[in-house]
Amino acid sequence: MSSNPGGGTRLDPWFGAYARRTHGLRVSETRALFSVASRPEVVSLAGGMPFLDALPMDLIAKVTADLLATEGTVALQYGNGQGHPTLRGQISQVMAEESIQAHPDDVVVTTGSQQALDLVTRVFVDPGDVVLVEAPSYVGALSVFKSYEAWIEHVPMDESGLIPEALAEAVKRLSRAGRRIKFLYTCPTYHNPAGVTLPVERRVEVLDICQRAGILLVEDNPYGLLGFDGRITPAIRSLHAEGVVYLGSFSKTLAPGYRTGWVTAPHAVREKLVLASEASILCPSHASQLSIAAYLENCDWLGQIGVYRQVYRERCDAMLSALAEFLPECSWTKPAGGFYTWVSVPEGVNTKTMLPRATTALVAYVSGTAFYADGQGERQMRLSFCYPTPERIREGVRRLGGVLTKELELVALFGPHGPGPDVTGPAADVTGPAPDVA
């Protein structure tokens, strides 16, 4: 037998056989951070992991055991590609909290809302098609769009989210250039990573711009119910059923380990999504779906979301106070909900090259460059307040303040372009391969 069957390199005999799309795949910055964040001595302000200690775990264990003991042969069997009707009905009720009126038939259950994003992109995007995204945008969405060889176009935001005038300008410019814009991807509520929220007036404007241009609006809303004051901004989907594909998730309001999210779409689009999902995974997990259905049925899920809100409000407060105390040279957004704040550092500091030094100082964050497809974000970073306790958040921000102070000293000594990152020592693995979105 040939020792080099693919005609490729010695390191990878199949190198020559990969599809075109595969050559663009890169290890993401956030994946490298997983290993760092898991070290107990590091305060991770990097990940988006919900604080599951707040869940009534004994009750969940009991409800799940009852489900398996009484309906195990259903819960562990194959299901249909669209998702279990009981859960889809409950999802309609969850969305009603955000003023969405959607029939359970319009809901497709997915393996986390990440799969929903994958399916929407698969169904709509040919290589070279344009996807409009906020600047910055969710790193996992950028990965999907890149994997389908989309052209990613960032649209500027401000403290109130996506700027309608900038969107209109981008649409005009790209249309004039003959580009096919497939959809706008937006996270309007407690934005990841920016932490800002699009006001209702802007939602109307943004939707109107998309409608006039014949552009689908993809609304990603995993944090919508996690507003600190308990008020809920109506989803864009509540304004228009036919023009919006809505992505929801149980990952932040319940738990991500079930990998259960959903997409609500206009009828014909929904049918395409189901077919694409069947080809991709046959059907979503019945075990997860029916466990969640039993939880929603037997537990006070809205009360639990209230518990989460309190936890995250307290942690956000801790973070904002610590930022004021330890990073006075920076500016940051003031989230009204969700998991993240977006911090801008002084000119001359580069958050990507600073990251190894931060992890050496036992604090982790995600560099702003992860959230752009075009190399922006070197002066920003995302800080998460969802997982560590308020005390740990304060300690993490204190460490970050120390790192930044030294960074500013270096900038003062060498100027903004020297002496470059120190990638030796224990933090070297954090930088890893090039990020897929920078």
Add this chain to the structure above:
Amino acid sequence: MSSNPGGGTRLDPWFGAYARRTHGLRVSETRALFSVASRPEVVSLAGGMPFLDALPMDLIAKVTADLLATEGTVALQYGNGQGHPTLRGQISQVMAEESIQAHPDDVVVTTGSQQALDLVTRVFVDPGDVVLVEAPSYVGALSVFKSYEAWIEHVPMDESGLIPEALAEAVKRLSRAGRRIKFLYTCPTYHNPAGVTLPVERRVEVLDICQRAGILLVEDNPYGLLGFDGRITPAIRSLHAEGVVYLGSFSKTLAPGYRTGWVTAPHAVREKLVLASEASILCPSHASQLSIAAYLENCDWLGQIGVYRQVYRERCDAMLSALAEFLPECSWTKPAGGFYTWVSVPEGVNTKTMLPRATTALVAYVSGTAFYADGQGERQMRLSFCYPTPERIREGVRRLGGVLTKELELVALFGPHGPGPDVTGPAADVTGPAPDVA
């Protein structure tokens, strides 16, 4: 706002916005059968659902509850994209039963082995690339290959599975024509749908042909441990680690509701698969992975597979006797394991047009056409013996015998091309839209 934003049809405003690959998506024959098979009065010989009543459900409930009560904050949290190390270690042990030596690092946990198929295709196949498959081949694999716009080329089988000479001929012919063959997809053990098994000598030959031609071999092996006599044929992967991508699943040996399968691949390919999976679903379900890990740790999983083997052997016996009794005009394969037998009907009978009449007579099967990408299979059907009891299997085959007798009378009266299918009445929804693979 425009009432026709996508410039498409009135029925689907987004019709003009779909990607090229989306226009090839069709409802599969097997999906339509789900709704029929679920009617209690119908004996379904159609689906591949394992018989979960054979599972120790109280024990599984207890083990799962213990997991959630003691490690719930881990089990319900995000995990890494490759899958949990504990489960990957256990998967290595499961594969050792099939003589495979694979390090846990070479395993990627997926959302059922369907997602593994999707990832392998995504990583390797550009539109127009050739994928070699058996004739017939698994319907879910054909759906994936079509969704990536592969050119599907069937290679003939006989009672001993894929014919090596036919494979060599196909490779030669396609290579001469300048086609890029990306991989051979094969289900060598207790084949779905053919029910046959590739002997070891042929495994060596098939692998050698692929190696000489530089073609990757994708081995799909969900049924490998379900041989009726308890003997286990070594997987092709056990013969060669670098030339084979191996797909495994807990769907048949434990339960499909967890949607947990895996792919074992050469190192560099594995890394691409992880990246593609992260873009697609972020990470596989921790809840499912750790539930299965706890089951494997605390229950006699090999003994349970022995129970399954007994159940399916008894049901296969019931089916083969019933076929001899009620379908003497037909021929069929004699499975040594797995879920299926492949039945050939007399000339003039068309299993696809016969299906509505069969369901009217309260028995369901899958027409052979579902398992071909090129319109073959009209004289074949797949019968499953995994789910109904032996008594129900006998009754189902008896009903099928009655339908076939009438069919043969029609053939005698009108010849093989008339009077065409009767799609009125309650069975009409079974035919549904065109199958995606016919």
